[in-house]
Amino acid sequence: GAGVSQTPSNKVTEKGKYVELRCDPISGHTALYWYRQSLGQGPEFLIYFQGTGAADDSGLPNDRFFAVRPEGSVSTLKIQRTERGDSAVYLCASSLLGTIHEQFFGPGTRLTVL
Amino acid sequence: SQKIEQNSEALNIQEGKTATLTCNYTNYSPAYLQWYRQDPGRGPVFLLLIRENEKEKRKERLKVTFDTTLKQSLFHITASQPADSATYLCALPPSGGSYIPTFGRGTSLIVHP
Numbered sequence: 209g210a211g212v213s214q215t216p217s218n219k220v221t222e223k224g225k226y227v228e229l230r231c232d233p234i235s236g237h238t239a240l241y242w243y244r245q246s247l248g249q250g251p252e253f254l255i256y257f258q259g260t261g262a263a264d265d266s267g268l269p270n271d272r273f274f275a276v277r278p279e280g281s282v283s284t285l286k287i288q289r290t291e292r293g294d295s296a297v298y299l300c301a302s303s304l305l306g307t308i309h310e311q312f313f314g315p316g317t318r319l320t321v322l
Numbered sequence: 323s324q325k326i327e328q329n330s331e332a333l334n335i336q337e338g339k340t341a342t343l344t345c346n347y348t349n350y351s352p353a354y355l356q357w358y359r360q361d362p363g364r365g366p367v368f369l370l371l372i373r374e375n376e377k378e379k380r381k382e383r384l385k386v387t388f389d390t391t392l393k394q395s396l397f398h399i400t401a402s403q404p405a406d407s408a409t410y411l412c413a414l415p416p417s418g419g420s421y422i423p424t425f426g427r428g429t430s431l432i433v434h435p
Binding site: 248251256301310312 | 326364366367368371411423425428
């Protein structure tokens with residue numbers, strides 16, 4: 209497919225566990241973004257990559273959250289010691305450049321922390 | 323602080339009518355504003371971008387206006403169809419030159435046949 213894909217689509221975990229969420233951006237898109245969306249709210253920015261480096265991680269809520277993009281394509285969002293408040297839909301988006309170009313979103317991963 | 327306001331109540335309209343959604347903002351001087359559509363269980367889909375020097379922009383049945391004096395954007399769907407039912411989000415770039423959009427909470431539109 210040509211779109212942004214995210215896996216898994218759903219993740220249920222227990223409080224205190226570690227989770228990894230994966231994003232496959234559109235081929236050739238250098239910019240990649242992670243957002244978190246709670247019910248009834250708009251997407252909330254977490255982190256932005258331009259190529260392999262995190263150009264802006266100001267949205268990460270605390271040091272339990274970390275993301276990597278080692279080869280400038282696939283990205284993984286990692287959450288340590290999950291808390292119930294981390295439950296949300298985690299969205300990934302990519303764009304051609306890190307400018308005001310249109311962002312293409314994936315379907316999201318619904319994370320539930322019990 | 324910067325704030326984006328979209329009506330949290332769903333907008334219910336009859337098929338064929340024009341739907342109008344509002345996005346108000348405070349403490350922003352955005353160079354542009356974007357509108358996205360989001361269906362349940364899916365990520366947002368970009369619809370339109372309007373720049374601060376554009377008063378109006380159209381795309382098929384969609385029309386967006388941008389009033390930087392009122393700090394408001396209106397999003398219109400003419401000849402609405404049940405398939406237009408979704409949540410519509412507006413997004414603005416934060417102050418400071420960043421181009422990472424800040425999203426409003428969205429307004430749900432329900433078009434009844």
